[in-house]
Amino acid sequence: MTFADLGLSDELQRAVNESGYTEPTPIQASAIPSILMGRDLVAVAQTGTGKTAAFVLPMIDILGEGRSRARMPRTLILEPTRELAAQVAENFEKYGKYHKLSMALLIGGVSMGDQTAALEKGVDVLIATPGRLMDLFGRGKILLTGCSMLVIDEADRMLDMGFIPDIEEICTKLPKTRQTLLFSATMPPPIKKLADKFLDNPKTIEVARPATANINIKQWLVPVTAAKKRDRLIALLRSEDVQTGIIFSNRKTTVRELNKALQRAGFASSEIHGDMEQSQRIAELDRFKKGEVKILVASDVAARGIDIKGVSHVFNFDAPWHPDDYIHRIGRTGRAGATGIAFTFATPDDAENIQNIEKLTGLKIERYEPGDAPVADDVAAPQEAAPRGRGRAKKPAAKPVAAPVEVEAAPVEAERPSRTPRPPREERPARDERPAREARPPREERPARDSRPPRDERPARTEQPPLADAPDDGGWNGPMPSFLLAKITE
The missing domain is CATH 3.40.50.300 (P-loop containing nucleotide triphosphate hydrolases)
Structure with missing residues (x-):
């Protein structure tokens, strides 16, 4: 048709x-x-x-x-x-x-x-x-x-x-x-x-069962700890043939930090998230479409509807909270009949989210064992790539290099010239003895205090008239003025 x-x-x-x-x-x-x-x-x-x-x-x-x-x-x-x-x-x-x-x-x-x-x-x-x-x-x-x-x-x-x-x-x-x-x-x-x-x-x-992923997308689940996620991502970016890739994260702060880390590692990356102005977001998308940057770190603002041809890889740095978002994220690759690869990093805390995704799609995501991809430190050195497969890759025989280093260290230490002995320290002269302190004279005894005469006895108080005989002051709480007292007693 x-x-x-x-x-x-x-x-x-x-x-x-x-x-x-x-x-x-x-x-x-x-x-x-x-x-x-x-x-x-x-x-x-x-x-x-x-x-x-x-x-x-x-x-x-x-x-x-x-x-x-x-x-x-x-x-x-x-x-x-x-x-x-x-x-x-x-x-x-x-x-x-x-x-x-x-x-x-x-x-x-x-x-x-x-x-x-x-x-x-x-x-x-x-x-x-x-x-x-x-x-x-x-x-x-x-x-x-x-x-x-x-x-x-x-x-x-x-x-x-x-x-x-x-x-x-x-x-x-x-x-x-x-x-x-x-x-x-x-x-x-x-x-x-x-x-x-x-x-x-x-x-x-x-035209397709709801919430089904594109069959042209190879999906991998990467078990990893939270502390090793960034190193694991860098290792995959270097080992995989990533032509253009989108990395999704759940948080905008993670997007900014991860983009800076990738740029320090030598990747041509950029970022897009909801805190950016619309003109900035459009400009970064245009750079990604033109190929000026190969990797775009994004929040879910770019998970739907962004049609960019040639996206070879999608990386879910954070497992999506909603299973529907997983379908839309990995759908940024494998478009228009092309093939794509999607990696999802899963920590032990993401077990429930992964179960919801597999329940929604009806498929069990194939696990990407740690031996299938080199770690970030191994990728930095030009070594032969390990064979791809589901099983744990065997370590190469040339990897243990600790023994040669120890053998070479011994003669290096023997060739060092011996240190010249230090001259003995001169004996310090004995300190002069301090003169004995003079004895303090005894304190003079204070004279005894004169005895005080006894106090005179106070005269007895005059008896006051009973309350009933007291004049009515009309509720006055203070001292009664003399002119008012005379008025009352008349």
Whole structure:
């Protein structure tokens, strides 16, 4: 089957052929005809199978008729991350170069004024992340009443990032008579509920079992301790034929520290994570795509939707917390029919995460024994590579070098000249004896104190009248003034 059999226009087929594609993928062959017919669609396919082109290509032909109006986009594509949104925009520019279509990209980290100006001119395609879209909608900069097609891409990722309530609100602001397309690599129950609520009799396409890994990817599990993970990674990078590789970590701080360590070790590496500005993230991705850097250390911000050809290896420096993320991480290699290798480092604390991954994929990941790859210290010296295999590799006979070193050390010590003996120390003169201290004179005795005369006896106190005979002072607590006392006694 070719793209001409799918009913695409000649201009669109020309752009696809110039991009180097001749045959559609299974998801494209199943989805494009249904989209051109105007049906709602639920597509479940593993990452790297061409889901983006499956909705971009028919959307370009559908938008070929009609024109845009200010602040009223004709179609809306929702993406979970900025990188994925930017990649969809690149696909529209690449495949729609022979169509006069306008496009706007609404993502965070970019000037809102430029985005508002693009909306004022009118756009045919609006590609947005839910957060920025809701922000501009609340400011009255967007009207969604003219949107005839909605695409929810990477719906399961939307669920993980907490965007489902925003998507439900966005759907209520769109016209009811619209075409809705939902694409996802997995289909958990909340996504199924969303599809049942907002899609009208959708056609379901499933080209692969949910959460299955690409068969073109060789998966390895590397048992390692936390203290040896970095050395183990450097050893694999040096022993494997890594043309371009992506290293995933769960934490942004680990991404920064690991990138610095790789650069100190002599690798051409770069980093990308959520704390970076959008312009910096795009710049680092462009460097990686152009081959200026061979290794990209990334957080899960690059786990989905980043389509970079020629990625030979993926390294999970940290085992992913969510098993679905494992599918998307290793899906960065083995794309478009190519083969790839994925290594996942597993410490004893990662046992539960690995069990969840193997339960989700239905496959037991093959263990990469310590003997299958040299350690970092061995790789630094030019030695013959150990044979690959599952068993523990035998140590080479030439490895023990301690004995020759000890044999050579003995004559070296014998050739040293003996030390000249030190002259004996001169005897110190005896110290002069200190003169005896003079005896202190005895203290003079103090005279005895004169005896004090006895105290005179105090006179007895006069008896006071009883309380009943005391005058009433009216509650006065202080001394009674004489003029008041005379007044009372009268």
